[in-house]
Amino acid sequence: MNTLRVKIAVLLVVAIVSVVGLLTVVLFYLLGPPQRSERALEGTAQQVELVLGLINEAPGAVTLEEEPAPGQLYERSTAGLREVLTARGLDLPVTISRDGHHAPLIVSVPIADRGWLWMPTSGMPPPGPPWKALVRWLTVIALGATVIAVFVANRMVRPLVFLEDAVASVGPDGLMPELPERGPAEVRATAKALNSLSARLKRSMESRMRLVAAAGHDMRTPITRMRLRAEFVPDEEERGKWLNDLDELERIGDSAIMLVREETGAAAPERIRLDELVGDICTDLKEQRLDVTGVNLRPVTIRASRFKLNRALRNLIINAATHGVRARVSVSGDGTMARIVIEDDGPGIPEDLIHQVFEPFFRADRARRQDIPGAGLGLTIAYEIVSRAGGRIEIANRPDGGLVQTVELPEAADEAKT
Template sequence: MTSLRNRIAGFMILAIVVVIALATLVAMQMMQRPLPETATIPVARQIAWNVRFAEADPQAAAGAGIVFADAPAPGLPEERSTGRWTRVLGRQGMQHPLVVTADPQGTTMRISVDLGDRWLVLPLPDLRPPRGGWRIFGAWMALIVTGATAVSLIAATRITGPLRILENAVDRIGRDGVLVPIPETGLPETQATARALNHLSARLKSAMESRMRLVAAAGHDLRTPMTRMRLRAEFVEDDDEREKWLADLAELDAIADSAIRLVRDEVTQAAAQDLRLDRLVGDVAQELGALGYRVTVASLAPVTVTADPLLLKRAVRNLVINAATHGKAARVSLSRQVDRAELVIEDDGPGIPEPLMERAFEPFFRVDEGRRKALPGAGLGMAIARQIIDQLGGAVTLANMQAGGLRQRVVLPARAWPVSDRNGSCKRG
């Protein structure tokens, strides 16, 4: 009952059942048989008339169909009915002893009046409520509940149709962040919702493409003036001043290159293939170790993932460089958890304050702006890594360790256990 559709349906079912139940009970009260004391008066008058008629002219009474017997009618005595009929007939002026009996099934009742020398036996109408009345009411309410449930579910489904379109549209967002076109069919409200979402998707796609073109053009156009500035810097006579110029230009060039690469990765949908993640991580660790980074490998479980090798290697490389640069050293481990691969990268750095944890993936973000000159990099490595991992259907999270340092955890969908052939290539097991 957590969804809006189920809540609306439940409310409608409850409202319908309560209203019909109350109406049924009121109708039953208004249409039920008269009260026993009221209903018995006409019957008592008829019984009293038959008794007087039988006492006045027994032969005529017998000829009229009145039954005489030497004993009360056979059956089970009804004490409550006997007392009630004694009181009712007493009000009609009849003081004769009487007894009410019923057959073993309780369906037929007779009243026997003592005339002194014989008994007058008359049939007695059954004024009791019909048997099984509550079972009939229960069946009636079950039928109402069934019908109300069907009607309410259909109505709630139609009411929440536009909301389901929103939910489905969110689930169908592509890796580029753009909504898949939604068919503009169904009810007018549903069509309006689909039309608005398609319009929003088109505007969003146009804005993203415009932003990508702007960033790519800016990064590309910066290369020409930076090249001229680099050439001019070569002619600076002061060695210290020249090195500062060249260092600043190298940083600008790295920023421009990272920006262009970030945009290119957003629009490029490279062909994915099955690859051994443990081998890729091992190659990255060996490569960075050769470049002077402090990288150690704890354990690498054999895991196969589906991804573009270049993009995934770039993401892993950026995360390991971040740990080795800002955390002084990087410890890498890879494990398999059922149907996913889990890559953990730990360092010995100061970590990241909790309020700034999520901002670490923002482009050009620095935890300590004062260390921008002390540490290399353009500030786009983490943003690029997260973007690539998100495109692969995975996730990357950060957490500070209790003993100090930062833990980066990457989770990717894993394929079946890898099986290597004689040539060393990877097959799906």
């Protein structure tokens, strides 16, 4: 896993094991192999010598076996014990074996032609070369270091996880819920800074919304006065231009107020049959003489505000039917997401401008012609509504011309199953 937590844990494990391993190897080569092996072998040789003396004095005092003790033969320990016994003047083919992992070590001593004496012993050096003991030691160190490293790594990245969760908690309105100011000093300071940032951002957004709403509302009075004055313009053509400009100003004001309401309002969601809602919109727009066709409207249920979603889809479909000549609308779902696809046969939008379609007052026509009425906020309002409902909108040019607008919304859970 390519995460900071894993990288920190691996770094700590490598550092701890490397330092301990290096120190162990240095001490091993500076001080030599552990002296416990020679001392243990000397003690065992003394025991063998004593037992042989007792057997010579009282031959029937011990029980002898016909064969050496069974089990795994420890050749290195056996050779070392034979060397020690030879140095003490006892040339005996003794063996050291163990019959099972938890069984004691058995020293088998031949007693002339009478049999074998089995001597359980303890404190013998570990079998095998010293490097095996070193590997076992480093393995234990590595396991312990891994536990410590994972704990330390989790503690170290906790503030980053806190920040990640805080960013993920940002709602469709661009604000995050108030974060608890507890934990280490750094985490408390971060939570306090984020709460302060969120509060300032909320105040700024509310101030902007109030300003836009007030401006849109206050525009109505002078527009009404100007409309009355325009009615008395004697030139009919000039009067028509004045009235058209005033209509545009009024649409802009109304759309601005509507946008503010969408960004600040919160309506309770309800279960909606999306196919029925889209079908009703298509029927209504057809009656308004717009070329709108509903194709392949499959039954899909979602949860949203019916009034708001109706406004958003209506804006998108009208946009396709007016700017794109005609609109074809389809509804489908995959059990998780509902999908509305709106296609048109218009000229499309230049690729260098398509990323701006949801900006307020955007027009693909740089000359801002008013052949088609509108304030340029329809897509912005639709985007706000769909985003607040947990969905998303994508707009792209079709390969064979025109636009395709795709709206995705979470499907509602089946109440019968819940």
